[in-house]
Amino acid sequence: MGIKNIIGKIDWFLLLLYLALLAVGLVSIYAAAFNENHTDIYDLTQNYGKQLLFIGISLFTGFVILLIDAKFFNTFAYLFYGLSIFLLLFVLVSGTTIAGSKSWIQLGIFSFQPSELAKFTTALAVAHYLGKNDTDFSKIKTKLIASGLVLLPMSLVLLQGDAGSALVFLVFLLVFYREGMTGLILITGLVAIILFLLTIFFSKWYVIIGVSVITIAVSFIIGNLKKNILKIIGVYSLIVIFVLGVNFAFNNILKPHQRNRINVILGIEKDTKNIGYNLNQSLTAIGSGGLTGKGFLQGTMTRYKYVPEQHTDFIFCTIGEEGGFLGVTVVLLLYLAFFIRIIVLAERQRSVFSRIYGYGIVSILFFHFTVNIAMTIGLMPVIGIPLPFLSYGGSSLLIFSIMIFVFLKQDANRMNIL
């Protein structure tokens, strides 16, 4: 397939959203790592100069991917998967330890984490397996094999001591759900997490009153009360017991210091000295941005290194401080549009492989997005995973870009599939 052919068939909307996120990332890193003596964005001694180089490498790689035959990744999915499993095993034995996690491979000046590659290859492998003509997802065996494909790399990553990255693999639940797995587990888990957070943040009574109101509303919408009354009462009782249980556990069972830790992590309590120092700095940086932000390069908190890891995992602080609420809203909506576009494209695929692969990568990206921002704003414990396309870092940017370009290629090729 020639270049002209590609240009005509590629989804420019998704590509533009991707490029927009890259631009936001570069600008934020420039602001976060700004050095008065090296204001040139091309300066390779500075992190923004390096990031620009990484962007160039990523785009070039993406271009190459667009030229490769579309079937290539489907065909060799297991090979790539096997390679990343091998690398995961390899780092377990002789990896380089960076930031307490033995998960890096040093290739000259370039260091990269096999776990990042594994996210991509697992998406390929799962898509390949479920996309085969003879695979029937309604069978238990299929589900087990698919789960196994996910659990293998996940366990290896966990063994490296990188809990954050291991959690990423859980998002394949979302893919399985799309492919027909019962939604009950997904919904129950989601509702439980939301209720848990609400109970800790607000009084249990507010939560119970809220749940009651919703229950009554749902009852009327469903109608046919006689038939459903027992189910409704049952679910309602379970929820109330859960809320009271969480509340009791939090206030009575946890020791004060454990409670404090959670309080600080959740941002309910301020502790500027110890546990929540980093988190508080991050919150203060974002909070001080206000509605419109302090302006480009005016973010004193981030510029003067108040926020730890600010150009990598805490890059969102810079956006919050310098862009304010308006800035973060634009960035979040950009992301949401990006994710929804991937879902829309995935749904129009004729190939099951392409669809499942699309869901796989959008789930991975969304998980990174949620966890990274949630930890930055104190909704989750601090888990060191990057914000896709925005955080400084070559290997993560390259892998995320490869994910997108492989999907773009599949999409451009969708009409060639019967």
Added chain:
Amino acid sequence: MIRKNPNYSSRQYVVIGIFSIITTILLARLFYIQIISEDYKKDNTVRHTTLYPSRGRIIDRNGKVLVYNDAIYDLMVVPRAVKKIDTVSFCNLLNIDKDTYINELKKARRYSSFKPSVFISQLTKEEYGKIAAVLYKYPGFYFQIRSIRSYNYPIAAHTVGNIGEVSRQDLENDSYYSIGDFIGKSGIESYYEKELRGKKGVRLIVVDVHNREKESFMDGRYDTLPVAGKDIILGLDADLQQYGEYLMNNKSGSIVAIEPSTGEVLAMISAPTYNPTDLVGRKRSNSYQRLLDDSLRPLINRAVNGTYPPGSTFKTINALIGLQSKAVNTTTKYICNGPDSSPIKCTHYHHSPVGLIDGLENSCNPYFWNVYQDMLNSYRFKNVKQGYQFWYDLVLQFGLGTSFKTDIASNSPGNIPDTNYFNKLYRGVWNAMTVRSLSIGQGELLVTPLQLANMAAAIGNEGFYYPPHYIKRFEDGSMNDSIYHKVTIDIDKAYFKNVKEGMRNVFEGNRGTARFYRIDSITVAGKTGTAENPHGLDHSIIMAFAPIDNPRIAIAVIVENAGFGSSWAAPIASLMIEKYIKGYVTRPEIEERVVKFEDIK
């Protein structure tokens, strides 16, 4: 390949829904942090550096600077910024041992590793000069300049007072102060604190997380410059004060000198005193404890808080009120039987009968008892109590029995008993005889040296005075002593002239009790006294003013446990008057005797 399970494609909306809800939750949280909550607004990258103003100086009436400011240097440390340094040479430089270095650094780190703490406080200019030159080698350390008080003359400790670090109470009362600030603790320093302290300035500096100063915040838009404190000019005469302290050497007691035409305090000595320099800087707390423990209680300002029976000096007042009551006049004479007199004996031998002038000259007790008795029993009053009230009201007009509401902080009111006091004490039954001690300045009467000096000023002025005060004015003219208004006493001027005549004879008369302390070319008027002291030797007292016609100085001297007023208080008053009016002293033998203070018994 054909789509399988097309029936699940509606689940895309569930996934989109989940994505949207979570994004909305994140946005809601951000809205809370950035717009609603106030908790995260504080921008802790801006350091507020206080700029301390220089404190107002204290200057005497002739322009001599008594108290000024000197810089001291605190060596500060920011533990986090401290790098690996050559501790040996650093300790040598600071003249400390390695343990001290380690301990101080530990202490600072315990307070905060990224906020500055004092490492060594109050270094001198010389030490500062030596260290500052090489301090660049030791990152994390820097100097902070503070000003402390310095004294050109180590005098008038009680009057100027001292400054010290703010107490918890001060911090609660006035939000101007922060921990470690200095505040006036006593005397002028305390009373004029608000004027002397000036106004702190602030500089907002953006600092990075390593506490390095980067730039001024918003181009200094919110910075304010410190406003220097105002210089205060006192009525005090430094030379006279110094001379008075010299004369009171190794005695207990007090001298207060006032300018009668203004009420300005020319000198105020409380002996024993202390060196104000001792209460400055690092030695402050040690010195303070030592002074507190001293059995002679040097911290007490006897001039305003010591109360003594006025003794015979009070006879002047009784003469004035007696005349004003019309119970007696200048020609009234009474018989004195010397030591055989009753109910009060005379302590002097003199001719009899005596009138006003020789009664004062000889300090004749029987004369004043008779005046007092005839006044209280005068037919002009319904009864003794009304007569007593008449006397009481006029005594209070002299500034006795109440404190002066001036910048002389917490001066004691002394004691003048009122009719209620005696009604209670004697269950309503009392007469002139009962309160006879008051006629000669004893009994329940108590006055401070300050009140006594003011009394002298009022008599010298022939019926008025300005409440005694320290301030002359502030150098910038923002305040002067015109806030203190003239107080007029309801006694005819003529009677003052009569009493002054008697007081002149105390010095100028052949039998005057202070006749040995006349001064050439200056006519002094005064009255000596001996205050009965139940705890030991009597106190020697005098009040005087000079020159008699247009007095420039009114003075009171009390020497505790020194016996007759004529023997110690009188020569001191005489020397002080000469020193003030002439500027020098012509009688070295008297001065020598006073300073030695030997033949006391």
